[in-house]
């Protein structure tokens with residue numbers, strides 16, 4: 001299989017990071033992850049990103065709540081950027097700002113970062129994996145917090161192109177952040193390579209949650225840190241909700257443990273000292289429809305008579321963050 005030269009920075013980074021066992025799989029993984037036959041809209045997203053104008057960037061902010069790029073734009077470039085970025089909609093994870101274009105995304109992903117960041121081991125120089133990292137919003141924030149190498153993996157090709165739209169403007173300031181359009185199942189076994197691994201908003205989508213935890217364990221080097229964020233229910237260590245076909249309208253939700261059950265699972269898998277650093281109900285201000293995500297959002301998925309319940313009658317979304325170490 002030939003190597004597409006636009007992916008060269010990714011290959012270089014894998015070499016530099018000593019990820020040789022993964023490197024050999026990249027051409028095939030990229031080809032499959034970006035297969036035009038499988039994803040009909042993909043050529044339009046790719047064209048949109050390729051047509052983004054080259055503008056003079058004055059500054060990039062990866063440490064602020066809104067990942068932003070200071071850039072001077074005349075009216076014509078502004079309209080062009082706005083139209084091209086809208087081709088990539090819905091924008092779910094953010095917020096972002098390019099010049100005076102604010103991408104007000106469905107999620108205030110910055111709020112999740114605020115809940116997590118104070119509890120992390122210092123990310124400076126660390127090699128980080130963000131599993132199911134969406135369009136890379138948290139990946140940029142990890143780089144802003146000093147990470148040496150950030151790899152975001154997410155099987156969504158739309159998110160791949162949203163990531164590259166931002167990368168177009170962020171440029172060298174984000175040169176150590178990379179995106180691979182694959183799921184966790186594509187990560188080579190027993191990698192033991194990453195200092196910190198994030199899995200946020202992914203566990204409840206997995207049919208085998210314990211296997212997911214084990215896969216995450218295998219990606220970490222000994223002494224590495226796992227940051228796990230997922231939907232939970234209230235209750236003791238024996239409480240787990242397995243919803244019916246839909247939970248808050250999502251069709252692919254499997255296991256919602258209590259945070260105590262989750263810590264038990266982590267210990268069983270071999271993690272040391274799991275601890276819950278945050279647990280909170282998801283508010284309607286954190287996940288909502290915007291100009292950049294015009295479909296239904298959380299407010300439509302809760303019982304209008306009783307917002308503490310989903311429309312299916314389950315407890316409304318509540319999320320916990322658990323941090324644990326690999327011995």
Ligand SMILES: Nc1ncnc2c1ncn2[C@@H]1O[C@H](C[S@+](CC[C@H]([NH3+])C(=O)[O-])CC(=O)[O-])[C@@H](O)[C@H]1O
Nearest residue numbers: 109131132133134154155156183184185200201202
């Ligand atoms: N097999 C898989 N492997 C990896 N990722 C997957 C897989 N299947 C789906 N995904 C991806 O997991 C992400 C889950 S969203 C969390 C985003 C971010 N982390 C956030 O915390 O805001 C969940 C939410 O918003 O509820 C999506 O981007 C999927 O494409």
